[in-house]
Amino acid sequence: MRTVHIGLAGFGTVGSAVFRNLQSNAELLARRCGMRPEIVAIAAKNLSSRAGGAERAAARLLVRDLDVLVADSRVELIVELIGGCGVARRLILSSLRAGKPVVTANKALLAEHGREIFIESRRHGAPVWFEASVAGGIPLIQALREGLVANRFRLLYGIVNGTCNYILSRMTLEGAGFEEALREAQAQGFAEADPTFDIDGYDAAHKATVLASLVAGGCVNFRKVPVEGIRHITVEDIRFAQRLGYALKLLAIIRSLGPNHVEVRVHPTLIPVTNRLASIHGVTNAVMVRGSVVGDVEFSGPGAGGDATSSAVISDLMEAARHVVLQKERVKGAPLPQPPSAVGSVASRVAPAESIVSRYYLRLGVLDRPGVLARIASILGAAKIGISSVLQPEGHEGRVVPLILMTHDARHGAMLGALARIRRLPVVKSRPVVLRVETFES
Amino acid sequence: MRTVHIGLAGFGTVGSAVFRNLQSNAELLARRCGMRPEIVAIAAKNLSSRAGGAERAAARLLVRDLDVLVADSRVELIVELIGGCGVARRLILSSLRAGKPVVTANKALLAEHGREIFIESRRHGAPVWFEASVAGGIPLIQALREGLVANRFRLLYGIVNGTCNYILSRMTLEGAGFEEALREAQAQGFAEADPTFDIDGYDAAHKATVLASLVAGGCVNFRKVPVEGIRHITVEDIRFAQRLGYALKLLAIIRSLGPNHVEVRVHPTLIPVTNRLASIHGVTNAVMVRGSVVGDVEFSGPGAGGDATSSAVISDLMEAARHVVLQKERVKGAPLPQPPSAVGSVASRVAPAESIVSRYYLRLGVLDRPGVLARIASILGAAKIGISSVLQPEGHEGRVVPLILMTHDARHGAMLGALARIRRLPVVKSRPVVLRVETFES
Known part of the structure; x- marks a missing residue:
């Protein structure tokens, strides 16, 4: 039986x-x-200084540096698990230039330098596999590239950051405040000591960029993806959302707008409680894909953790090993078919944030006084934004009370303009809370 | 660009x-x-007599019979969509013997003659793909064979028959009786005029057999799979189950008992309402897989319908086409690596029905009279079956009333023995309703 020799980085x-x-x-x-x-x-x-059994066995295989790893003539493929955009990028590029296929879990690198990597991959006929970069152990990337290859992807949305979903779940199910829920997540090992990258949405946006590239069939530029985190979410808004029949989730949302043209964004989103993603709690990830042929298919499972992620890495690694075997035993000159629907090296257009249409949840702190709703409604009306429902908890005249408005579809740009005018009203006493609402019906 | 030539049957x-x-x-x-x-x-x-646009285009490609299709020197792979175990079996075997790979959606054939087919496939180096045989458009088979290749599968359970799930959903959500729900399913096109094959569980059992073969790593004999359908399910039992915190679903349940040894069964099952499968309604399919490395991963989506199923067939067909290209352009004599974790040609052992352990829901029609519960409990106790809860709606002394018992884990054989004794009690006035209860916690 053929043995395939692997170089592991990280x-x-x-x-x-x-x-x-x-x-x-x-x-x-x-x-x-x-x-x-x-x-x-x-x-x-620092591998050689560690104590565990696996570490001792691994220490015997330690090489001096990444250049040695790539140059090692025994190494037929590289598994990159360093992370980040520094040495990992150089390692992957030099591996591809040496004609050695790459398996990586590095969403940041794919999101920020994907095009450079896929161009180099194509040029040298060395594929890149990246199942573990999104949604941990869920075999989602293979489903998009192979299992659903017959489909154009109209819509994809999902919970792709376990830390945020854990925090929002605690806030929803137990009424914990954001800071308390964050501390719990840290205590459980579900959030980093510096949680910025997760809670401000950047990790989810990296994953959204990778998924959007697959949906669009060409590389999406991470810097064009609108991102909003969950730092400003309060239990109060989660409760109002519940009263209106919605749950609050940090979602990555991707809509196809045509070939190599895509809408992609990451933000806290109100979704109907009947949507299956509303009942995904804790660190679980879940993704819904709407295919032109198949319809709606949903995947859920562990989105992080060493074991779950290793399941995805090993499946890529076996696929890469198969590629190596096929390549070596092949007639000279015949190009080996690439795995289907790789991202490709073309750039995709991303819809600007202002052009994105969705429904909105607005919570305003207003003076409880006759005529307030009329003034706000007239500003929204002038911006052609229709109101679908209003929730005003009973208050005391003259006091500041919350006023919740749900709108029909509105362009983000129009909503921003209307909000600027609303904020200038003397009866509006606090910065409005603005959240997107999605029903994903079309 | 290389064209791959396909022969379509059906x-x-x-x-x-x-x-x-x-x-x-x-x-x-x-x-x-x-x-x-x-x-x-x-x-x-009868293709040539049909009127639609696709039919007219297809009619130009019509060949006389299946032998001509396989013998056609242009045809490089065969797609079998005839169904059943007659001509479909002969077509697949002769295609494999001619070295032509096969794509099939035929669960009945794989369940009843899988071993013969996989032996022939291996002998002639012509693989068989069968994504569309289970769970329609959901890319489940590829996930089990490739995306989760690093895992031993400890447990797999799922809703794999849309007809039954539609009927049970109508009964649960709207209180429709079984016959009424069946007629609705027929009116909607979700059930055949003769619904036996679906509602008696055979279709689900065919799919369970295919999945069990993948879980066990060797062919499972369909005739060894215990099957129970939903014909006897009443709204009354669904309501009692709800009061106890359970939903009723027709499930395929597969547990690994070791290498090539598996427990597999299909029956109506009470599952906690909090289990995600409890909220899968209508014709949707859903499958949960517990992998040794990844943990729990869940898939859901359309389980039937021409378009959804064609999505799975086309993905197989592209994979088979890639195989054909690789095969033709390969160094003579080098065996082409098979796709991973194909079922293999060994036979798997299946646990006998009597040995299967689960919790039970029992509904008895008993005379409302002192001492009845004690007599029943003592029979169960003698069989070492513990009672976990009792539900007895208020009745009138001397009348026949329902008595619902939930048990702890019991061997099926022990339960059958106890039930035979319980039925002989003079106070038990009707045939007991016996349903399995699963929490899937371990």
């Missing part, structure tokens, strides 16, 4: 889980795939 | 959808996969 939570699960399932994988995957070299910081 | 709902969607997405598929799939020959009954 030995953190995911890297060590890949090493461990590859060893413990070696026979199973050999039987299932007819090949033996073997890690023959590892590049990692 | 032109019913799925066959015509495959033909239509392949034509309308030809450019998309070519761009994504770097190959052009082209149907060059079709074998189908």
Whole structure:
């Protein structure tokens, strides 16, 4: 049986889980795939100083640096689990230039430098697999590239950041405040000491960028993706949303607007409580895809964690190993068919934030006084924004009370203009809370 | 760009959808996969007499019979969408013997003759793809074979028959009786004029057999799979289940018991209302897989219909086309790696029905009289079956009233023995209703 020799870069939570699960399932994988995957070299910081069993076994495979890893003539494919856009980028590019396929879990790199990587991949005939970059252990990327290859993707939306979903779940189910829920997430190991990257939506936006590139069939520029995090979410707004029949989730939302043209955004979103994503709690991820042929298909499962992510890395790695075997035993000169619907190296257009149409939830702090609603409604009306419902908890005349408005579809640009005018009204006493509402019916 | 030539057998709902969607997405598929799939020959009954646009285009490709289809030297792979175990079996076997890969949606054939087919497939190096055989458009089979290849599958359960799920949903949500819900399903086109095959659980059992073969890593014998349908389900039992916190679903349940050893069954099952499958309504299919590395992953989507099923067939067909291209352009003699974790040709052992352990829901019609519960409890106690809760709606002494018992884990054999004794009690006035209860916690 053919052995495929792997170079592993990075030995953190995911890297060590890949090493461990590859060893413990070696026979199973050999039987299932007819090949033996073997890690023959590892590049990692501080590995030799660690104490665990896997670390000791791995330390024997340690090479000096990433250049040695790529240059190692035994290494047939590279697994990049370093993360970030620095050394990881250089490693992947040099691996592709050496004609060695790459498996990576690096969403940040794919989102910010995907086009450069896919161009280099195509040029050197060395594919890149990235199942673990989005939604952890859920085999979503393969579904989009292969299982649903017959479909144009009209709509994709999902919960792709477990930290935010954990925090919003605690706030929804237990009434915890944002800061309290964040501290719990940190105590449980679901949030970093510096949680900025997760709670401000950047991690979800990286994943949305990768998914949008697949939906659009061409690379999406991460810097064009509108992002809003969950730092400003209050239990009060979650409760008002519930009274109106909605749950609040941080969603990545992607709509196809045509070939290589896509709307993509990440923001807290009110969705009907009957939507299946409304009942995805905790760190679980879930993604709904609307295909032109198949209809709506939904995936859910663990979105993070060493083991779950290693499941995705190992499946990519076996696919890459198969590619290596096919490549080596092939007639000279014949190009090996690439895996289907890779992102491609063209750039996709991204709809500007102002042009995006959705429904809105507005919460205003207003003086409880006759005529207030009329003034606000007339500003919205002038901007051609229709009101679908109003919720005004009973208050005391003359006091500041919350006024909740749900609108019909409105362009984001028109909503921003109307909000600027509303904020200048003397009866409006606090910065309005503005949240998007999606029903995903069309 | 390389064109791959396909022979299509069968032109019913799925066959015509495959033909239509392949034509309308030809450019998309070519761009994504770097190959052009082209149907060059079709074998189908009565095709030439039909009137639609796709039928007229297809009629020009009509060949005389299945033998001509396989023998056609242009045909590089066969798509079998005839169904059943007669001519479909002969077609697939002769195609494999001619070294031509096969794509099929035929769960009945795989369940009843899978081993014969996989042995022949291996012998001739011609793979069989069968994504469309289970859960329609959901890319589940590929996930089990490839995306989750790093995992042993400990548990798999799912709603895999849309007809039954539609009927049970109507009964649950609207209180329709079984006959009424069945007639509605027939009126909506979700049930056949003769619904036996669906409502008695055989279709679900065929799918369970295919899934169990993947879980076990070896062929499961369909005739060993215990099957129970939904014909005897009443709204009364659904309501009692709801009062106890459960929903009723027809489930396929598969547990791994070790290498090539598996527990597999299909029956109506009470599951906690909090389980995500409890809120899968209508004709939607959903499957939960528990992997040893990844944890719990769930898939849901359309389980039937021409378009949804054609999405799965086309993805298989593109994978098979890639195989054909790789095979033809390959160094002579080198065996082409098979797609991972194909079922294999070994037989798997199936746990006998009597040995299966689960919790139970029992509804007895008993005379409302002191001491009745004690007598029943003592029979269950003697069989070492513990009672976890009792529900007895208020009745009138001397009348026949329902008595609902929920038990702890019990072997099916022990339960059957206890039930035989309970039925002989003079105070038990009707045939007990016996339903399995699963929480899937371990």
